[in-house]
Amino acid sequence: MDEKVSTISTPIAGYRPQLTRLVCLLLLVYFALSSLWAGHPSEPRRPSFSYLADHCTSSISPIGTEEFLTRQKELAITLHNLNGSAAYVTEPSANGLFFANVSTVEWRLSERPLLLIITPKLEDGEIHPKLSVLAPRFEATRAKLLPIPFAQPNEIEWIEWPEEASPYELAVAALGEQKDGGIVFVDSATRYFVVDGLQKALPQAKVVAAPVEIKQLRERKSKGELEIMKCAHETTLLSIREVHKRLYIGMRESEAREMIATALADAGLSNGGCLTLFGDNAALPHGSGSDRTLGQSDFALFDCTGNLLGYQSDVTRTVALPDSKIPSGHLFIWERVQAAQLRAHDAARAGTATAIVDEVARSYLQRYGYEKYFTHRLGHGIGIEGHESPYLVGGSKDIIKTGHTFSNEPGVYIEGKVGVRLEDCFYIDEKGNAVLLTEGVGGTAKSALKP
Known part of the structure; x- marks a missing residue:
């Protein structure tokens, strides 16, 4: 028994030194690679910002059915007041989302149109919307799965058109009185070939862009919309602040851009991203950057957006780092831009012309000779779209009303500097x-170091 044990164990014992050396070598390689990967500043670990999702996204609800029904009824009443029985036509779009919960996310645009048609109907002395949906026949089943809210879903009129037929000729039946010389209002984002097809199918009618009365239905935000927008904007700003803490001198624009995109996604926003510009790259308001590294004398500009339940955010910060050495003249410009923004905010009140708010910011910067470097409007409306009416811009005759939402974004851009x-x-x-x-997370930037 002892001989057998000895015979079997002898060869293994002979290999022990080699096995020991191999294991040690593999461990040395592992620890060396781990140290290199973790410590190399140009190849940082992908950070996690999942804790940002706890801020508010889980507690926010999408727009409910009742609000969609209210929007549809307001549209029907507006159509009736405009022309007695005018029709409204939209493709999947921002307005398609607003009135019927159908955007290009739910239905991608192609050469085969899907049209949402709303007309007013009078029942028992009250105006109600009639909804018709024109869809390609071979896509009809998929179209009927769209989450379109309507008072009586079984009363939605589905118009299926085969490939060999004209969809616009088939749409005529849904347009009622409009085929005999009425008016068909189309969403201004509707593609021209659709407008042209409708006009040819309705030679006696007028097919025109929807007037301001219809556009204004989307401008003034409801309580539900504002709650979503607050969450989206707060989360975007918190993401910028968290990334700001992780910036370092020598970091590349692409690295910072990837980090902020990660933060926005981890925070619960979709399609998030930031225009990320270092130093004089930021002197081009919509510059694409050159992937330059962040220098000690450079500001870093982040113009960020994300989508939450169909609503956009838009927040911009120009920041410095604790170990930055920003030229005093550049810091002076930052402070003037901050002051212009605060003055414009104070001027924005219901009943004030949007042009006046733009002028307040512009006039302040003019005192210091910077007005000529403020090359764009002060702000835009925001909601389902990142840029929508009304606008804070000179020459506008729009009046600010309760429920309006705007960006307030003064800037100074001195090319090459x-x-x-x-x-x-x-x-x-x-x-x-x-x-x-x-406001819920502290609002505006306090300094270049405190965004």
Whole structure:
């Protein structure tokens, strides 16, 4: 028994030194690679920002059926008041989402149109919407799965058109009186070939872009919309602040851009991203950057957006790092842009012309000779689209109303030297005052070090 044990164990014992050396070598390689990967500044670990999702996204609800029904009825009443029985036509779009919960996310646009048609109908002395949906026949089953809210879903009129037929000729039946010389209003985003097809099918009718009365239905935001927008903007700003903590001198624009996209996604926003520009790259307001590294004398500009339940955010910060050595002249510009933004915010009240708010910011920068470097409008409306009417811009005759939402983004851009922009969005409350959508997380930037 002892001999057998000895015979079997002898060869293994002979290999022990080699096995020991091999294991040690593999361990050395492992620890060396781990150290290199973890410590190399140009190849950082992908950070996690999942804790940002706890801020508010889980507690926010999408727009409910009742609100969609209210929008549809308001549209029907507006159509009736405009022309007695005018029709409204939209493709999947921002307005398709607003009125019928159908955007290009739910239905991608192609050469085969899907049309949403709303007309007013009078029942028992009250105006109600009639909804018709024109869809390609071979896609009809998929179209009927769209989450279109309607008072009586079984009363939606489905118009299926085969490939050999004209969809516009088939749509005529849904347009009622409009085929005999009425008016068909189309969403301004509707593609021209659709407008042209409708006009040819309705030679006696007028097919025209929807007037301001219809556009305004989407401008003034409801309480539900504002809650979603607050969450989206707060989350975007928190993401910028968290990434700001992780910036370092020598970091590349692409690295920072990837990090902020990760933060926005981890925070629960979809289609999030940031225009990320370092130093004089930011002197081009919509510059694409050159993947330059962040220098010690450079500002870093982040213009960020994300989508939450169909609503967009838009926040811009121009930041410095604790170990930055920003030229005093550049810091002076940052402070002037900040002051212009605050003055414009105070000027934005219900009843004020949007052009006046733009002028307040522009006039302030003019005192210091920077007005000529402020090359774009002060702000835009925001909601389902990142840019929508009304706008804070010179020459506009629009009047600010309760429920309106705007960006407030003055900037100074001196090509070859420096670019500074600060952007915060606000809404007009029931008292007519401007309230920041990021008020819940501290609002505007306090300094270049405290975004």
